[in-house]
Amino acid sequence: MGIVKRAADLAFTFRFIRMLVMKWENWDAYKEGLIAMASRSYIHLDGLTVTNSKYMGIHSYKSHHVKVTNCTVSHTQDGGIIFNQGSEVLVDGCEVHHTNLRGLTGMHEAVTIRTIDGFEVKNTYVHDCVEEGIDAKYHATNGSIHHCEAHSNSLNIYVDKANNIDVYNNLVHSSGPEGGGILLGIEIDGDPPEPYTTHNINVYNNVIYDNYPYGIAFWVEGSGTYYDILVTNNLLYKNGDGIRSFESGSHFGNNVIIQNNILWQNSSGAFTGNASGLSKMLRENNLFDDKDSTEHGNSPIITSDVMFVNESASNFRLLSESPAAGSAVSEGVPDTDFDDAARTAPHDIGPFIVP
Numbered sequence: 048m049g050i051v052k053r054a055a056d057l058a059f060t061f062r063f064i065r066m067l068v069m070k071w072e073n074w075d076a077y078k079e080g081l082i083a084m085a086s087r088s089y090i091h092l093d094g095l096t097v098t099n100s101k102y103m104g105i106h107s108y109k110s111h112h113v114k115v116t117n118c119t120v121s122h123t124q125d126g127g128i129i130f131n132q133g134s135e136v137l138v139d140g141c142e143v144h145h146t147n148l149r150g151l152t153g154m155h156e157a158v159t160i161r162t163i164d165g166f167e168v169k170n171t172y173v174h175d176c177v178e179e180g181i182d183a184k185y186h187a188t189n190g191s192i193h194h195c196e197a198h199s200n201s202l203n204i205y206v207d208k209a210n211n212i213d214v215y216n217n218l219v220h221s222s223g224p225e226g227g228g229i230l231l232g233i234e235i236d237g238d239p240p241e242p243y244t245t246h247n248i249n250v251y252n253n254v255i256y257d258n259y260p261y262g263i264a265f266w267v268e269g270s271g272t273y274y275d276i277l278v279t280n281n282l283l284y285k286n287g288d289g290i291r292s293f294e295s296g297s298h299f300g301n302n303v304i305i306q307n308n309i310l311w312q313n314s315s316g317a318f319t320g321n322a323s324g325l326s327k328m329l330r331e332n333n334l335f336d337d338k339d340s341t342e343h344g345n346s347p348i349i350t351s352d353v354m355f356v357n358e359s360a361s362n363f364r365l366l367s368e369s370p371a372a373g374s375a376v377s378e379g380v381p382d383t384d385f386d387d388a389a390r391t392a393p394h395d396i397g398p399f400i401v402p
Contacts, residue, residue: 080106080129088112098122103129103154104146111135121145126155127176135165147177156182157200166190176200179226183209184234193217202226203258208233208271211247216385216398219255228258228286233271233298243271246300250278252385252398254363255286262286262313265324266293274300279379280307282363282398289313292324299327305344307375309334309397311353316341332376334396348374348396364399371396 080103084090087107091114097104104120104127107113111134119142120127127146130136138158147153156179160166166183167190173180180200181192184207191213197203201223206212207230219228233245255262262283265273283289289310305328310317317333318325318341330344337351354369356362365371373393383389385398395401 079108080104082106084108084110084113086110090114091116093117095119100124103127104143105129107131107133107136109133113137114139116140119143122148124149125153126159126178127157127173129155129159130161130163130166131155131159132162134163136160136163137166138168138171140170142172143180144173144175150177153178156180156205158182159184160187160190161185163187164189168192169194171195173197173203174199178202179205181205182207183212186210187212191215199223200226202230204229206231206245206248208243208245209248210245213249213251214253215249215381216252216387217254219253220257222258224259226258227260227264228255228262228283229253230261230264230266231273231276232265233267233273235269235271243267243269244274245271246274246276248276250276251280251381252383253281254284254385254398255281256284256361256363257286259287260315261288261291261319264288264291264293264320265298267298272298272300273303276303277379278305278308280375280381280384280396280398282309282311283313283317284309284311284363286313288315288319289317290319292320292328294324295321296323296327299324303328304379305330306332306379307394307396309353309371310339311336313339318342318344332374332396334371334374363397365395365397365401367402369395369401372401 081100083106085108087110089112093116095118097120100123103125104123106129109132114137117140123146127143143157146157157176158181160183179202180197182205187209193215196218198221203219317339332346334348350370354366356364375394375396380394384400
């Protein structure tokens with residue numbers, strides 16, 4: 048039985064919460080969520096199904112220590128699970144799908160982390176949403192997005208004007224035609240305002256495929272600066288662009304590093320976009336297919352066969368003969384791989400260790 052907890056001594060049955068949901072669903076004046084909280088703490092929502100909201104599904108505002116676990120949120124006109132200002136929040140084991148049916152005029156995204164200090168989104172399946180899938184934005188900080196699957200959203204994962212975030216061990220694929228796989232962005236709207244930066248972001252061990260128009264991209268709305276960005280040990284396979292810079296070099300500060308990635312058969316090329324922006328990235332020791340004609344950076348590994356276990360079945364683990372084996376730059380390599388297996392030296396390129 049699903050329960051909602053507020054402190055250890057308070058619990059409501061799923062039946063009671065379902066009754067409230069059915070009532071709120073038809074209350075036009077209530078434009079928050081079927082489940083909403085403001086300035087609350089130590090709330091745990093577990094095992095609930097929230098659907099057919101005329102607005103958002105679950106909305107937390109200026110609250111802290113809130114957990115949403117094992118819930119399903121779907122068919123909302125606006126966003127699905129929204130944390131808007133606060134701290135120490137968790138989304139774990141949820142499924143969020145068919146949200147933002149209102150379209151681009153809707154509020155927030157499928158899973159929104161907005162101006163939150165301390166968050167974790169993990170083991171969550173986000174798919175078929177009209178707007179972004181998972182979005183950490185507007186000075187979201189000290190958090191992680193990991194072990195999730197995001198597909199068939201307009202944009203699958205978005206980190207926007209945020210800092211101190213790890214994005215890892217995610218399966219990211221099949222984005223909408225105007226979206227992409229993972230976008231590192233800097234928007235100028237939203238509170239709080241300046242500084243406009245995205246920094247201290249680590250993107251690693253992700254399997255990113257069949258996204259259009261790109262696998263990973265950098266985009267700035269107006270002004271803003273990236274610094275201390277590490278993109279390492281990912282697979283970017285058959286996206287439109289592999290890694291794209293929409294921006295010039297003036298938007299890139301120090302330590303934007305792209306290393307140890309496999310960029311394979313991306314239709315428009317491995318590295319695309321603004322040449323001066325790309326030149327500000329330290330690109331080294333990435334592996335490419337031999338048909339890629341883009342500029343590869345330092346110490347590229349170019350091959351005709353990366354030796355996937357079963358490419359046609361989307362099994363992108365590598366055979367022991369793969370040229371990725373033992374070829375990685377060791378500094379910055381994650382401790383484990385996509386399967387949570389320990390990495391040992393000599394380290395391998397890509398999200399999977401080579402047996």
